Amino acid sequence: MLRTLALILAGGESPALSVLTAERSEAAVPFAGKYRIIDFTLSNCVNSSIYNVGVLTQYRPRSLHEHIGVGKPWDLDRRIGGVRVLHPYLTSEGGHWQKGNADALRANLDIIADQNAEAILVLAGDHVYKMDYRPMLHFHEERDADVTLAVHSVSPHEAHRYGIVSVDADGTVTQFEEKPRRARSSLASMGIYVFRKNFLIEVLAGGAEQNIGRDLMPKLVQQTTVASYHFQGYWADVGTVQAYYEANMALLVETPALDLYDPEWVIHTKSEERPAAEIGDGARVDGNLLCDGCRIYGTATRSIIAPGVVIAEGAVVRDSILLSGTVVEAGAVIDRCIIDKEAVIGADAVVGDGEDNTPNQQSPDLLNTGLTLVGRSAQIPSNTRIGRNVIIRPRVTPVAFAGQSVVPSGKTIGR
Amino acid sequence: MRVVAMIMAGGEGTRLSVLSEKRAKPSVPFAGKFRIIDFTLSNCVNSGIFDVAVLTQYRPHSLNAHIGNGKPWDLDRSNGGVQLLQPYQGRRDESWYKGTADAVYQNLNYIRERRADLVLVLGGDHIYKMDYAAMVEFHQQKRADMTVAVMHVPLEETDRFGIMTVDETERVVEFTEKPKNRDKGTLASMGIYVFNTDTLVRRLSENGEGNPRIDFGKHVIPSMISRDAVYAFPFEGYWVDVGTVQSYWETSMDLLNPDNALNLHDPNWVIHTRSEEQPPAKLGPQARVSRSMICNGCIIRGTVEHSVLSPGVYVSPGAIVRDSVVMNDTWIGPGAVLDRVIVDKNVVVGAGVRLGCGEDLTVPNREQPDKLTTGITIVGKGAHIPPNIRIGRNVVINADREEEDFPSGEVKSGETI
Numbered sequence: 041m042l043r044t045l046a047l048i049l050a051g052g053e054s055p056a057l058s059v060l061t062a063e064r065s066e067a068a069v070p071f072a073g074k075y076r077i078i079d080f081t082l083s084n085c086v087n088s089s090i091y092n093v094g095v096l097t098q099y100r101p102r103s104l105h106e107h108i109g110v111g112k113p114w115d116l117d118r119r120i121g122g123v124r125v126l127h128p129y130l131t132s133e134g135g136h137w138q139k140g141n142a143d144a145l146r147a148n149l150d151i152i153a154d155q156n157a158e159a160i161l162v163l164a165g166d167h168v169y170k171m172d173y174r175p176m177l178h179f180h181e182e183r184d185a186d187v188t189l190a191v192h193s194v195s196p197h198e199a200h201r202y203g204i205v206s207v208d209a210d211g212t213v214t215q216f217e218e219k220p221r222r223a224r225s226s227l228a229s230m231g232i233y234v235f236r237k238n239f240l241i242e243v244l245a246g247g248a249e250q251n252i253g254r255d256l257m258p259k260l261v262q263q264t265t266v267a268s269y270h271f272q273g274y275w276a277d278v279g280t281v282q283a284y285y286e287a288n289m290a291l292l293v294e295t296p297a298l299d300l301y302d303p304e305w306v307i308h309t310k311s312e313e314r315p316a317a318e319i320g321d322g323a324r325v326d327g328n329l330l331c332d333g334c335r336i337y338g339t340a341t342r343s344i345i346a347p348g349v350v351i352a353e354g355a356v357v358r359d360s361i362l363l364s365g366t367v368v369e370a371g372a373v374i375d376r377c378i379i380d381k382e383a384v385i386g387a388d389a390v391v392g393d394g395e396d397n398t399p400n401q402q403s404p405d406l407l408n409t410g411l412t413l414v415g416r417s418a419q420i421p422s423n424t425r426i427g428r429n430v431i432i433r434p435r436v437t438p439v440a441f442a443g444q445s446v447v448p449s450g451k452t453i454g455r
Numbered sequence: 456m457r458v459v460a461m462i463m464a465g466g467e468g469t470r471l472s473v474l475s476e477k478r479a480k481p482s483v484p485f486a487g488k489f490r491i492i493d494f495t496l497s498n499c500v501n502s503g504i505f506d507v508a509v510l511t512q513y514r515p516h517s518l519n520a521h522i523g524n525g526k527p528w529d530l531d532r533s534n535g536g537v538q539l540l541q542p543y544q545g546r547r548d549e550s551w552y553k554g555t556a557d558a559v560y561q562n563l564n565y566i567r568e569r570r571a572d573l574v575l576v577l578g579g580d581h582i583y584k585m586d587y588a589a590m591v592e593f594h595q596q597k598r599a600d601m602t603v604a605v606m607h608v609p610l611e612e613t614d615r616f617g618i619m620t621v622d623e624t625e626r627v628v629e630f631t632e633k634p635k636n637r638d639k640g641t642l643a644s645m646g647i648y649v650f651n652t653d654t655l656v657r658r659l660s661e662n663g664e665g666n667p668r669i670d671f672g673k674h675v676i677p678s679m680i681s682r683d684a685v686y687a688f689p690f691e692g693y694w695v696d697v698g699t700v701q702s703y704w705e706t707s708m709d710l711l712n713p714d715n716a717l718n719l720h721d722p723n724w725v726i727h728t729r730s731e732e733q734p735p736a737k738l739g740p741q742a743r744v745s746r747s748m749i750c751n752g753c754i755i756r757g758t759v760e761h762s763v764l765s766p767g768v769y770v771s772p773g774a775i776v777r778d779s780v781v782m783n784d785t786w787i788g789p790g791a792v793l794d795r796v797i798v799d800k801n802v803v804v805g806a807g808v809r810l811g812c813g814e815d816l817t818v819p820n821r822e823q824p825d826k827l828t829t830g831i832t833i834v835g836k837g838a839h840i841p842p843n844i845r846i847g848r849n850v851v852i853n854a855d856r857e858e859e860d861f862p863s864g865e866v867k868s869g870e871t872i
Contacts, residue, residue, distance in 0.1 A: 072734070072735060073735045074734075074735055074751070112526075113732075292737075294739070300734035300735075301734055301737075301752070301754070306732050307732075307734070308732050309732070311730055311732070313527075313725050313726075313727050313728070313730070314720075315486060315487070315488070315489075315719035315720060315726070315748075316486060316487035316488055316719075316748035316749060316750045316763070316764075317736060317748065317749045317750070318747075318748055319744045319745060319746065319747050319748070319749060320713065320745070320746060321713075321745055321746040322745065323744070323745055323746075324743075325738050325742065325744050326738055326739070326740050326741070326742050326743070327738060327739065327740040327742075328737075328738045329734075329735040329736065329737055329738075330735055330736045330737075330738060330749060331735040331736070331751065332488070332730075332735075332750060332751045333720065335720075342740075344735075345735075348720075
């Protein structure tokens with residue numbers, strides 16, 4: 041196999057994930073209860089025997105840095121290679137924030153040049169998928185291409201979210217359009233690229249492109265041979281609240297497309313050390329994913345329950361995602377919500393109440409399917425009724441509710 | 456003050472029946488995802504002791520694999536950390552460990568190399584949370600040569616323990632192993648000792664006729680009471696010996712009691728273990744679970760009541776698990792019913808099996824009548840139970856039994872396979 045350096049782009053802001061990315065980058069957003077989104081990409085790397093990995097950060101990196109640490113969970117705490125976190129820094133000539141993912145790669149050309157690698161595997165840190173990168177690297181080597189990009193078939197209705205690729209009979213890319221309004225093909229770029237190392241250095245050093253999809257790829261397609269590698273397995277871009285919710289919920293079906301139980305392709309994460317999940321007398325639990333350390337004394341149905349969540353007696357959680365350490369007090373009802381870490385839902389509160397589906401007034405494009413979002417460490421006072429498509433911002437305290445016991449659908453609480 | 460901990464993990468633990476047949480007792484799984492030794496190891500690191508030796512002898516593979524380089528406890532250190540000490544062959548002498556004191560004696564070199572001032576001797580087979588730093592402080596304050604941790608036990612049980620009689624300064628004046636008359640007080644030794652290294656070396660080295668140094672409880676400590684300053688450190692809190700099948704099962708069931716005193720969720724005293732990397736537990740739409748502990752990696756499509764399930768257990772649709780302990784990666788077939796059983800790892804329970812059936816709990820196991828008398832049926836690691844068989848109470852199914860080892864139809868209460 042080609043000697044490979046993997047670079048994971050994890051610096052973007054991802055505003056479409058609303059409160060989930062208010063205090064962390066998308067790569068660090070929890071998924072399936074105990075994982076973070078970047079765990080899939082990191083695990084793919086080590087499961088593909090790639091042990092030389094850089095993670096490029098910029099936006100709100102604390103949570104991600106803490107998660108990756110020295111890379112122990114992925115056996116990436118190594119003397120040769122291993123994982124390194126690459127953050128923007130200042131030099132004597134100044135320094136600047138990176139203006140896009142191509143700019144981020146350019147800022148790290150010194151590291152790239154230093155590596156004893158033939159291929160640079162550029163990965164997105166915000167996709168959920170299981171992929172062996174080795175066949176793609178092998179394909180790239182055989183085609184002797186300067187660039188190979190991975191493509192995945194998407195629904196034509198979703199094409200406007202992706203970089204859409206047209207290919208000729210032998211798979212060479214003939215056109216690359218970033219987020220086209222009308223798509224000519226249903227092959228989407230997965231944001232996974234293999235570059236010949238020297239080619240990448242040459243291209244980036246001589247140009248000023250900010251974004252790989254928008255600026256660099258359309259140009260390279262004209263300049264050189266860009267090969268396409270068709271990946272058939274499960275792959276989800278969870279970059280919107282709706283896509284995030286659906287990808288989580290899809291894990292609850294009898295045989296999910298994303299198999300987390302495969303001993304041949306373990307997804308590694310920094311697991312918190314927690315005891316077994318505890319299910320009380322009189323609890324009702326069905327159709328859930330339950331993580332170690334959660335305690336359920338009430339009812340949980342069709343939900344994802346992260347480590348350390350407490351659901352008190354008489355509380356009901358339905359069709360929802362509850363992240364680590366959130367507490368649902370007695371008698372509260374949660375329906376179709378995403379609740380971030382360490383939130384407290386007061387006794388007898390109802391979150392996701394009624395049939396009124398008024399879209400969120402501040403972000404109508406983002407939140408219009410009835411999901412209500414509660415940000416990290418928010419506290420919802422007892423007996424409050426909160427409608428659909430509501431956003432409760434992170435760290436909101438009961439004061440922000442100003443005594444109102446009903447929050448109608450479509451409202452936002454907190455700044 | 457340099458403290459090394461030496462954990463005695465070499466004993467055979469015969470009273471745990473098939474659970475400790477293939478592994479040392481400290482490595483028996485407990486509370487779903489833990490091993491018994493995790494409590495002692497975690498107590499060490501939570502007490503700030505990072506020089507830990509684990510003395511093994513009986514079936515050490517499972518324990519060795521579990522401890523590895525000590526990563527889960529942050530004991531993978533370049534200075535100190537965890538060390539596994541097994542009996543070895545020397546040029547002049549060779550021997551298996553004959554007892555706890557002998558095991559330490561054979562490893563005095565380790566203590567010297569670590570330049571320890573104090574040696575903390577621990578058992579590897581108790582479930583408890585204890586701050587050893589407090590005990591070390593007590594030991595220093597009393598200017599003791601040796602300190603024993605003690606706890607009050609009910610008077611009627613004192614004949615099962617080594618009982619310490621103390622004066623008003625907590626100095627031990629008398630030690631009586633299992634006093635028949637129950638007249639020596641109620642302070643029982645917990646098998647936890649702090650020694651000044653000098654004293655320990657001296658007492659273990661003065662071997663001779665009439666002065667054996669094989670076992671701490673039987674030989675070394677009784678001989679020290681009149682000669683050295685031996686103090687008793689009173690411990691209050693949760694402490695159980697899970698050395699019998701009955702106490703193992705009861706302690707496991709007690710974990711499901713909401714008032715249970717062993718808080719596993721305390722963020723200030725985390726019990727660390729080598730966790731397998733497992734996805735969350737998955738509960739199917741048909742699942743019914745109440746008053747149970749479920750670990751990551753379980754898939755539950757049946758009913759689980761008042762039970763403890765280790766990681767990776769699969770409960771098929773229509774199966775019922777009640778009042779039971781089921782260990783890692785065991786597969787329970789459709790319609791099988793488990794009642795009052797302890798099932799070790801990697802067992803296959805065929806479809807429709809009734810495991811632990813019959814009203815009469817009192818027919819003791821014929822081969823182990825002293826161990827199994829209360830209706831608990833126990834299945835050893837890797838056994839395959841054929842479909843639709845009925846298995847009674849107090850039955851022992853040994854490890855790795857294949858389907859053809861079973862009679863057709865029924866295994867009566869008290870039988871052994």
